[in-house]
Amino acid sequence: MQQTWRWFGPQDRVRLSDVRQAGATGIVTALHHRRAGDVWGDDEIAQRQREILTGSGGTLKWCVVESLPVSETIKTQGADLQAHLDAYRASLTALARAGIETVCYNFMPVLDWTRTDLNARMGHGGTAMRFDLATFAAFDLFILARPAAPDDYPDALIDTARARFAAMSDADRDALARNIGAGLPGSVDHWTLDTLRAALAPYDRIDAAQLRRNHVDFLSEIVPLAERLGLRLCCHPDDPPFDLLGLPRTMSTAADYAHILDAVDSPAAGMTLCTGSLGARADNDCAQMVRDFGPRIHFLHLRNVTRDSDTVPCSFFEDEHLSGQTDMVAVLAAVLDEEARRREQGRLDADIPMRPDHGQEILSDLGAGTQPGYPAVGRLKGLAELRGVIAGLGGQAT
Ligand code: DNO
Numbered sequence: 001m002q003q004t005w006r007w008f009g010p011q012d013r014v015r016l017s018d019v020r021q022a023g024a025t026g027i028v029t030a031l032h033h034r035r036a037g038d039v040w041g042d043d044e045i046a047q048r049q050r051e052i053l054t055g056s057g058g059t060l061k062w063c064v065v066e067s068l069p070v071s072e073t074i075k076t077q078g079a080d081l082q083a084h085l086d087a088y089r090a091s092l093t094a095l096a097r098a099g100i101e102t103v104c105y106n107f108m109p110v111l112d113w114t115r116t117d118l119n120a121r122m123g124h125g126g127t128a129m130r131f132d133l134a135t136f137a138a139f140d141l142f143i144l145a146r147p148a149a150p151d152d153y154p155d156a157l158i159d160t161a162r163a164r165f166a167a168m169s170d171a172d173r174d175a176l177a178r179n180i181g182a183g184l185p186g187s188v189d190h191w192t193l194d195t196l197r198a199a200l201a202p203y204d205r206i207d208a209a210q211l212r213r214n215h216v217d218f219l220s221e222i223v224p225l226a227e228r229l230g231l232r233l234c235c236h237p238d239d240p241p242f243d244l245l246g247l248p249r250t251m252s253t254a255a256d257y258a259h260i261l262d263a264v265d266s267p268a269a270g271m272t273l274c275t276g277s278l279g280a281r282a283d284n285d286c287a288q289m290v291r292d293f294g295p296r297i298h299f300l301h302l303r304n305v306t307r308d309s310d311t312v313p314c315s316f317f318e319d320e321h322l323s324g325q326t327d328m329v330a331v332l333a334a335v336l337d338e339e340a341r342r343r344e345q346g347r348l349d350a351d352i353p354m355r356p357d358h359g360q361e362i363l364s365d366l367g368a369g370t371q372p373g374y375p376a377v378g379r380l381k382g383l384a385e386l387r388g389v390i391a392g393l394g395g396q397a398t
Contacts, residue, residue, distance in 0.1 A: 016055035026063035036069035040091035066104040096229035113239040126362035137161035208248035226268040234298035239277035276303035279326040282310035290334035300354035321382035356382035
């Protein structure tokens, strides 16, 4: 496994020199200032590569793009679809010219990862991110006031959400709306209540089956090019892995992945296996998913969650990397088996890039103002633990 680290660009308070000390060897980043649908130009890509190389004393290299965002126009097949597909293809071509081969994306409608609390206090004094279903329902029912929301929750949950909403100050309500509308980490795309309502409207005519068709159509348009360019696309799962705001989410389970990966049967169309996202459903067995989808896994996000219940949907918080309900040792053992198979087959991508995903905020992370989920020490601790497990299993973390 290659140890990588997400870096949000020059404004990231975690510096490249910190990344080196953490022991990572590759950088995961994006042109975060670009909006979904923009073309990524050669110059900007080269500049980011230079920043990484010089900032790390020539030791680190940009090895995974996370994310090249898929626009709402592509997800909904809206008016300028062809122009957006052309832009995506142009960006992929520029990335390939720059020698970057692994490109992560997601197909979540409107909202990317969604949390209700970015700083939930943990017993040890640090903080973690949390998704609370009743708080989320309070947002949907009483802040966004989505007309169909009352049909989407059981009565008892609506009662809890109403009480939760009543107990919130105006500042709490604003903070909740901001957390939910934050969009992709580090991105310039975020939602206000009005733009969010407008973005939901096209989904009145898009159910899960249609969204899957749109995803397959998208891949059919870009995968032939990705194959020619030698790129590996890898779809990140829905986070959390269940429907939100009445929007279909179709990359939440093994069956969802099987559907897409079978429909577009190419090594260029693969999976980002995120144990944190998938682990928020009790019916997802992450180690089994590594065994099932192994050859198509191009990128790994390793983190852990603890769920409040085994129901879908449910509330959960982001636990330490080796705590929580995902058996990380079993996941890593399955990844090492897959890598051994790839080596036997002579595959050049035998070392799968992984990153310690999200960390709790501990020690000097507290108050450091880093991106939610991306503090220095919490992730360093996660990476060190994962590296320890890999070594214990007789594997190698490069
Ligand atoms: C959260 C991230 C996700 C991920 C995108 C990939 O911290 O794991 O936002 O970057 O979903 O497209």
